[in-house]
Amino acid sequence: MPYSLARLLPRLSFRQLQVFHSVYQHLSYSRAAEQLGLTQPAVSSQIRQLEQALGQPVFEYVGKQLYITAAGERLEQVTRNMFADLERLQMELAEMQGQVRGELRLAAVSTAQYVVPYLLKGFLEQYPQIDVRLEIVNRARATQRLTENRDDLIIMGMPPESGALRSTPFLNNVMVPVVRTDNPLLQLDTVDPQTFLDANLLIREPGSGTRKALEQWCHQKRLTLSPYMQMGSNAAIKHGVLAGLGVAVLPKLSIQTELQLGELACLELEGFPLLRSWCTVHPAAKHPTPVMRAFLDYVQQQMGQLETLVYSEKT
Template identity: 50%
Template sequence: MTTPKLLNRLTFRQLQVFRAVHERQSYSRAAEALGLTQPAVSAQIRQLEQALGHPLFKYAGRTLHALPAADALAASTQAIFGQVSRLQMSLSDLEGTITGELNLAAVSTAQYVVPHLLARFRAQYPNVQIRLRVCNRSQALERLAERRDDLVIMARVPDDEALVFMPILDNEMIPVVWPGHPLLEATRPTLEDLAHHYMLMREPGSGVRGALEELAAEQDVRLDHAIEMGTNEAVKQGVMAQLGVAVLPRLAVRLELEAGLLAPLDLPGFPLRHSWCTVYHRERFPTPVTELFLRFVRQHLDELHAHFASDPTPLPSHGVACLPQAAQ
């Protein structure tokens, strides 16, 4: 097939659908992401295969596999959409505005940090559409593997050369109890002493739980008295209600510690420290808006560190009311 014929038969919609299927390795997940039905996605892929003259995917059992033509097309599609995004950014620069989309996923512990970044970023680039999905660590790893987001913000980044990451802030995890808890008066308490109490823990797959379980294994401590709770907020409220004790990110409880509603416990091995990082898969080249956000984060790291290292205080105003631009 000659190049002119191929150019005349390809459409951006076909390439958009193809990219979603290739990244997610699933027709159904691609359909969900694009707001289409699965038959509509399948039809777009069939038309694309006919235009290319090559099959793109095949099933082995229930698993969808990309064929060599799909991998070749994926590289070209990434370059094509990257150039279109850069064109959009250039046109926006000419108009004096920056537009585009920024799709983020963040582990639940990072929700105490990410909004501070997004508020500053939105103040400077109000026409960028931001989407933030909060999930646990195992879900973040799944989304990262499927390349479903522009960036994932998480701690304990896997040792994988295919991942590009940038540390942004330390995540300190500390033991917390309610004021008046007997361990606060104990001499040299240990994790084993803490584990004798009911331990409020997140679900399996949570980063905080994983870090605690790793330390417990290192110290040969059994966590036999666990009460599972679905969010850090529920765990925090449970400790304040004297339901049990917990290990939580310091930033998640800084206001309660300041108010005397919770108390930190000094135990050997704590605090656990892991840096939150921005992460993306090397094969998912950052869009111009993603590059803009990463540059923005680097420029504001000192401000972020200073704010969270000090006692809880309001951030300085960024001078922008939290109103849509059209309403200003």
């Protein structure tokens, strides 16, 4: 039998809930122990005490695989909100003292990993008491994290069209047709877009922002998109082009080094480059923390300088 609230509260501790969240994130007692600097028996003991207080298990093993129970899922939702409220309180108390401090939780789609370092360098110089936690995910996972409100902000190129989200563009995402420097297409006086698309096009998986942008452009131009090979990341596609597998459309940021070294070339093609925008995205109903507000303000203040810094004349 679970305890009443009056009897439950003295039997719960923040440490138990912290351990629970770590096990929940990793679905592993050993990895949670490593993250928290505890022994695995200590983690098991904390979870056992938590389950005794709640009157039902929050994790269960099926074979050797650890799974979250329905009770554990519900506990995670409640405690996640509770920890978020406590973190907000900590930030607001620091703000009352004229400080901006706390944790900024960012998630970025994989193509945005080339942009985020430029954002963070100056921001952390201005706000050294802020800790940043950054997750790199694909677009599908980023959209899911938005729905679950797991992050302060998502940085992505093509936000879902939803009135429940607030997106703010801050930097052009320049997408270019890319070939290896010995590709025969470079020897032609002109290349029509369909010829390029038929030259063994390497492309991201369905749902990727890069693929979505190219699909929209092909639809507008009434061109046929028949990919030669699908790959799971822009880095894999870049190396596929370098290996001579085919051609691709990639964010210019992701290939600047290879362009500078003369290993890849941008093909002159009608309709290119494709211009999309990197955006900061968060649920419209989300109340910004002081740390989140500081980051959003910083990004907006640096828009002009960021464009120059990121797209400097390296290529």
